[in-house]
Amino acid sequence: MQSLLGHQPALVLKGCRFRLSNLTVAILGAGKIGSIMARSFSDCGIHVIATARSRERIEKLRMQGFEATSDNVYAVEKASVVFISVKPYQYPALAWQIGGHVSGKPVVSVMAGIPLRVLRKTLPGAEVYRAMPNLNAAVKRSATGLVAPSNAQYKELIKSILSCMGSVYELPEQLIDAWTAVAGSGPAIIAEFIDSMILAALAVGIPRDLAYDAVLESIIGTAEYLRTRPVHPAQLRDEVTTPGGTTIMALKIIEGKGMKSALIDAVEKATARARKLAREIEERIEEQHENSGAS
Numbered sequence: 001m002q003s004l005l006g007h008q009p010a011l012v013l014k015g016c017r018f019r020l021s022n023l024t025v026a027i028l029g030a031g032k033i034g035s036i037m038a039r040s041f042s043d044c045g046i047h048v049i050a051t052a053r054s055r056e057r058i059e060k061l062r063m064q065g066f067e068a069t070s071d072n073v074y075a076v077e078k079a080s081v082v083f084i085s086v087k088p089y090q091y092p093a094l095a096w097q098i099g100g101h102v103s104g105k106p107v108v109s110v111m112a113g114i115p116l117r118v119l120r121k122t123l124p125g126a127e128v129y130r131a132m133p134n135l136n137a138a139v140k141r142s143a144t145g146l147v148a149p150s151n152a153q154y155k156e157l158i159k160s161i162l163s164c165m166g167s168v169y170e171l172p173e174q175l176i177d178a179w180t181a182v183a184g185s186g187p188a189i190i191a192e193f194i195d196s197m198i199l200a201a202l203a204v205g206i207p208r209d210l211a212y213d214a215v216l217e218s219i220i221g222t223a224e225y226l227r228t229r230p231v232h233p234a235q236l237r238d239e240v241t242t243p244g245g246t247t248i249m250a251l252k253i254i255e256g257k258g259m260k261s262a263l264i265d266a267v268e269k270a271t272a273r274a275r276k277l278a279r280e281i282e283e284r285i286e287e288q289h290e291n292s293g294a295s
């Protein structure tokens with residue numbers, strides 16, 4: 001693998017390593033990703049306290065079997081590990097609520113963009129981490145990036161909890177925004193590709209249900225092929241492409257319309273957006289600090 005791809009996957013963990021059944025974890029802001037995290041952690045035996053703002057959402061979380069509340073401070077105080085999964089712009093208000101209650105606890109943010117530096121400043125005394133899972137956690141196939149602080153005390157525990165969602169990869173902080181673009185947004189980008197291929201299949205007359213299967217099975221099969229056989233994607237492409245055959249006609253059009261350059265641009269823009277988010281949130285936090293009359 002190393003010599004062919006010039007890269008060794010930095011997989012650190014897959015599958016639970018700790019006995020997690022005595023653990024209580026708070027998930028603050030159990031929306032789309034937070035409720036998937038709650039299900040994954042709960043399936044690992046963890047007691048989850050999920051928080052949400054609306055009565056309907058709390059009721060829904062309870063129906064799914066989780067302890068659920070609107071009281072973030074209660075959840076933080078009861079839990080040994082705290083996860084934050086609100087939208088980045090919702091974070092300053094949440095930090096204001098819980099900032100005085102997290103000292104000594106590990107707190108893991110899955111929010112795009114917000115740097116450790118800002119988490120540390122707003123959650124005094126907590127051991128702060130950044131993680132970037134993806135929606136595929138719903139099928140235990142998240143590729144989760146993890147940034148741990150130096151001299152982290154709780155790193156093995158955090159990796160173990162995150163592994164309930166799939167694979168965990170430890171990263172330096174300067175890579176997490178790029179990871180957010182590639183792996184965090186990845187399912188959306190890949191879903192667009194799948195949707196486009198389905199439309200293409202319809203255009204050449206394949207019935208809709210068959211088109212869906214043809215595309216999904218081909219995507220899953222190609223990923224499985226690349227995962228289990230040590231070949232570079234370009235080598236796979238060459239194995240499929242018969243000189244003067246059909247595939248080369250498709251590849252010529254893709255090349256001419258710039259699919260690769262569009263994807264590279266897209267990922268660069270998404271990475272830059274995460275960096276910009278960090279600045280925007282930091283400004284909001286400073287404003288909040290000034291408005292509170294703090295020096």
Ligand SMILES: NC(=O)C1=CN([C@@H]2O[C@H](COP(=O)(O)OP(=O)(O)OC[C@H]3O[C@@H](n4cnc5c(N)ncnc54)[C@H](O)[C@@H]3O)[C@@H](O)[C@H]2O)C=CC1
Nearest residue numbers: 029031032033051052053085086087088090110111112133
């Ligand atoms: N959706 C995704 O695939 C992924 C999202 N993320 C990150 O996860 C975070 C959440 O994203 P989504 O789940 O998509 O958003 P969402 O809007 O579905 O979930 C956020 C939830 O937090 C709740 N909330 C907001 N403020 C709150 C507060 N003070 N107390 C309690 N609950 C509060 C909201 O009502 C909402 O239900 C974002 O920061 C995003 O960057 C990370 C990886 C993947």
Ligand SMILES: O=C(O)[C@@H]1CCC=N1
Nearest residue numbers: 111112180181184185
């Ligand atoms: O779109 C977003 O900002 C979040 C981060 C990764 C996936 N969704």
